[in-house]
Amino acid sequence: MAKLIECVPNISEGRRRDVVEQIVDTxxxxxxxxxLDYSSDADHNRTVITLVGEPEAxxxxxxxxxxxxxxxxxxxxxxxxxxxMGAVDVIPFIPIKEVSVAEAVxxxxxxxxxxxxxxxVPSFLYESSASADHRKNLATLRKGxxxxxxxxxxxxxxxxxxxxxxxxxxxxxxxxxRPFLVAFNINLATxxxxxxxxxxxAVRHISGGLRYVKGMGVRxxxxxxxxxxxxxxxxxxxxxxRVFELVKLEAARYGVEVVGSEVIGLVPxxxxxxxxxxxxxxxxxxxxxxxxxxxxx
Amino acid sequence: MAKLIECVPNISEGRRRDVVEQIVDTxxxxxxxxxLDYSSDADHNRTVITLVGEPEAxxxxxxxxxxxxxxxxxxxxxxxxxxxMGAVDVIPFIPIKEVSVAEAVxxxxxxxxxxxxxxxVPSFLYESSASADHRKNLATLRKGxxxxxxxxxxxxxxxxxxxxxxxxxxxxxxxxxRPFLVAFNINLATxxxxxxxxxxxAVRHISGGLRYVKGMGVRxxxxxxxxxxxxxxxxxxxxxxRVFELVKLEAARYGVEVVGSEVIGLVPxxxxxxxxxxxxxxxxxxxxxxxxxxxxx
Numbered sequence: 001m002a003k004l005i006e007c008v009p010n011i012s013e014g015r016r017r018d019v020v021e022q023i024v025d026t027x028x029x030x031x032x033x034x035x036l037d038y039s040s041d042a043d044h045n046r047t048v049i050t051l052v053g054e055p056e057a058x059x060x061x062x063x064x065x066x067x068x069x070x071x072x073x074x075x076x077x078x079x080x081x082x083x084x085m086g087a088v089d090v091i092p093f094i095p096i097k098e099v100s101v102a103e104a105v106x107x108x109x110x111x112x113x114x115x116x117x118x119x120x121v122p123s124f125l126y127e128s129s130a131s132a133d134h135r136k137n138l139a140t141l142r143k144g145x146x147x148x149x150x151x152x153x154x155x156x157x158x159x160x161x162x163x164x165x166x167x168x169x170x171x172x173x174x175x176x177x178r179p180f181l182v183a184f185n186i187n188l189a190t191x192x193x194x195x196x197x198x199x200x201x202a203v204r205h206i207s208g209g210l211r212y213v214k215g216m217g218v219r220x221x222x223x224x225x226x227x228x229x230x231x232x233x234x235x236x237x238x239x240x241x242r243v244f245e246l247v248k249l250e251a252a253r254y255g256v257e258v259v260g261s262e263v264i265g266l267v268p269x270x271x272x273x274x275x276x277x278x279x280x281x282x283x284x285x286x287x288x289x290x291x292x293x294x295x296x297x
Numbered sequence: 298m299a300k301l302i303e304c305v306p307n308i309s310e311g312r313r314r315d316v317v318e319q320i321v322d323t324x325x326x327x328x329x330x331x332x333l334d335y336s337s338d339a340d341h342n343r344t345v346i347t348l349v350g351e352p353e354a355x356x357x358x359x360x361x362x363x364x365x366x367x368x369x370x371x372x373x374x375x376x377x378x379x380x381x382m383g384a385v386d387v388i389p390f391i392p393i394k395e396v397s398v399a400e401a402v403x404x405x406x407x408x409x410x411x412x413x414x415x416x417x418v419p420s421f422l423y424e425s426s427a428s429a430d431h432r433k434n435l436a437t438l439r440k441g442x443x444x445x446x447x448x449x450x451x452x453x454x455x456x457x458x459x460x461x462x463x464x465x466x467x468x469x470x471x472x473x474x475r476p477f478l479v480a481f482n483i484n485l486a487t488x489x490x491x492x493x494x495x496x497x498x499a500v501r502h503i504s505g506g507l508r509y510v511k512g513m514g515v516r517x518x519x520x521x522x523x524x525x526x527x528x529x530x531x532x533x534x535x536x537x538x539r540v541f542e543l544v545k546l547e548a549a550r551y552g553v554e555v556v557g558s559e560v561i562g563l564v565p566x567x568x569x570x571x572x573x574x575x576x577x578x579x580x581x582x583x584x585x586x587x588x589x590x591x592x593x594x
Contacts, residue, residue: 006588036591052592096588187580244577260580266588269566276572280541283484283557291303291393291563294333295349296592 004097004296005104006180007051007058011069012084014040014047019072024049026064032057036266045080046089050266055099055107062091063114066173070119074169075146085142085149086171092127093177096268104177105129112162112175122153122163122172129176131161138174146171179212179234182271183264186228186247189257193217196226202250203228203243210246212238225259235268241275269293301394301593302401303477304348304355308366309381311337311344316369321346323361329354333563342377343386347563352396352404359388360411363470367416371466372443382439382446383468389424390474393565401474402426409459409472419450419460419469426473428458435471443468476531479568480561482515483525483544486554490514493523499547500525500540507543509535522556532565538572566590 013019017040024038024047033053040047051058066088073087091111093104108129115121130136134157144152149166152158166172188196196217203209204216215230228247232238240263248258263272270287277285287293310316314337321335321344330350337344348355363385370384388408390401405426412418427433431454441449446463449455463469485493493514500506501513512527525544529535537560545555560569567584574582584590 004589004592034592036588052588240573240577258578260578262580263577263582263586266586266591269570269587269589272573272587273566273569274573275577276537276569279576280537280560280572281555281557282560285560289560289563290566290569291349292301292566292589292593294563295301295331296589 002097003055003099003103004052005055005058005099005107006094006096007053007062007091008094009049009051009062009065009091010089011047011049011073012045012075012078012080012087012089013069013073014045014080015042020047022072023065023068026068027051027061030057030061033061041082043080044082045078046082046084052096055103059107059111059114062111063118066091066115066121067119070121070167070170075171076169078146083139083142083145084171085144085146086121086173087169088173089142090126090138090174091176093175094180095177096180097270101128101177101179108175108177112173115173115175116162119167119170120163121167121170122160122165124158124172124174125161126174126176127178141174179236180268180271182232182235182240182267184230184232184240184243185218185262185264186230186244186258187220187223187260187262188226188228188251189259190226190254191219191224192256193219193226195251195254195256196228198254199247199250200228200230203246204230210238210243213243235271235274239274239278240271241278244275299394300352300396300400301349301392302352302355302396302404303391303393304350304359304388305391306346306348306359306362306388307386308344308346308370309342309372309375309377309384309386310366310370311342311377312339317344319369320362320365323365324348324358327354327358330358338379340377341379342375343379343381349393352400356404356408356411359408360415363388363412363418364416367418367464367467372468373466375443380436380439380442381468382441382443383418383470384466385470386439387423387435387471388473390472391477392474393477394567398425398474398476405472405474409470412470412472413459416464416467417460418464418467419457419462421455421469421471422458423471423473424475438471476509476533477565477568479529479532479537479564481527481529481537481540482559482561483527483541483555484517484520484557484559485523485525485548486556487523487551488516488521489551489553490516490523492548492551492553493525495551496544496547497525497527500543501527507535507540510540532568532571536571536575537568538575541572 036050038049112123200215212234333347335346409420497512509531
């Protein structure tokens with residue numbers, strides 16, 4: 001696979017096993033698409049599906065995926081703890097390899113258009129695909145949820161990007177491109193939560209730090225230490241090593257060492273290779289020098 | 298592909314294009330085997346082929362590969378600058394992913410046995426597969442070349458591991474497992490070759506340095522600087538970051554900074570991920586958290 005894109009659709013069904021399986025079945029065994037994971041939460045009554053694939057193949061698979069959800073999920077009968085506005089609630093596209101954000105945005109629009117033409121499923125474009133700043137944030141779009149959405153889409157601010165009204169049983173979907181999110185935590189050699197909070201405040205965007213870092217201090221009770229718990233919302237612009245070195249520097253101001261770090265879940269190879277090549281000061285290293293890159297097709 | 302092994306057979310033919318193609322054809326389009334590269338040198342009259350694949354599939358492809366070489370290459374008519382003793386001169390197996398050295402050794406023995414049974418092609422086991430210390434080194438085994446080999450294999454020290462005499466037209470092959478070799482160079486902010494030589498001497502195995510490092514000082518005339526040019530012969534035991542940090546330390550003793558480094562050619566992902574996780578001090582990071590690892594099958 002030359003171009004790779006990840007997609008993590010969330011569906012508003014986490015209890016009826018057979019329904020989840022029938023929807024997930026639409027993306028199994030498709031050329032150019034790989035189902036990496038799916039997991040359901042009964043309390044949330046929601047399932048998160050992780051797919052990776054070539055852009056075009058992925059889009060086509062998602063058309064079938066949404067078509068099955070239109071048939072099988074009726075939000076008028078849905079309840080669960082997690083806020084939701086659509087049978088397929090959100091469809092984020094995340095560039096992984098040789099795909100620009102612009103291409104991912106284009107893909108999100110093509111999918112949104114097809115879904116409206118084929119099923120009369122309306123959508124909001126969000127994140128990098130959003131048509132205006134106030135429509136970027138998913139929580140803002142979803143506020144009022146399915147029950148309030150028929151009225152909300154009639155306001156000027158929240159007209160759907162595709163369609164006009166919500167679909168009676170399906171609702172509305174948010175579709176958009178966003179960077180890969182890396183969950184990265186750094187453990188400090190102290191039990192003083194104040195220090196973790198000060199360091200978090202120093203490095204996160206909202207309080208004056210790095211542009212693509214969210215973060216806060218957390219106690220690790222069992223280990224008697226504290227942690228700066230972070231989300232890196234665009235590692236291509238705010239790379240992991242820069243965050244790590246800045247946290248180390250800020251912690252040192254309090255005489256505190258970094259004892260370790262954690263990378264949670266899956267991460268793109270490039271996010272770590274970037275760290276290796278930065279620390280090793282390599283000149284002209286190209287990702288396709290990685291042997292395993294030659295094997296993906 | 299869960300298990301991955303690399304194989305870089307060298308054949309004693311680099312001039313007759315059609316012969317090279319017919320031999321390389323035996324490994325094309327095989328399930329579980331990928332031809333990464335092959336390049337011929339007319340002066341050496343030799344071709345180096347780079348394959349990666351699943352152990353069993355790779356072994357089976359190599360049986361066909363050697364079979365074709367038996368038919369098409371006659372060393373009695375071969376001349377070239379590069380020393381050689383067999384039509385397929387050497388077959389190294391290099392573990393890449395989820396394969397131990399012991400498994401690669403086993404694979405080399407299975408292949409050697411099959412080649413003898415099927416074609417009466419004899420072989421020496423070398424490197425990690427060698428049956429004695431004096432038989433580990435390829436240059437030692439190959440000394441005397443094809444022309445002297447009929448006598449050499451009659452000596453006690455150099456009896457073949459499989460077979461007794463050389464094959465009249467094919468000669469004899471060296472087969473063995475060895476670690477991946479990383480070519481890694483570090484550039485110093487000085488034009489003093491003596492400093493590069495002293496640093497090389499400090500870090501390389503032969504003169505008291507790290508176990509799996511070979512190295513020497515080299516001038517980069519066009520840039521007016523010098524380089525510590527190295528081969529890391531087992532990055533799983535002497536990792537890249539340790540070499541880099543030691544070179545930095547030794548160069549600093551002369552007041553010289555490291556200006557950059559070069560990783561030459563292909564490298565396994567693990568060799569760089571190890572660097573990232575060392576510098577980032579990650580706890581419990583697993584290679585299969587790398588998204589792209591999920592896509593290789």
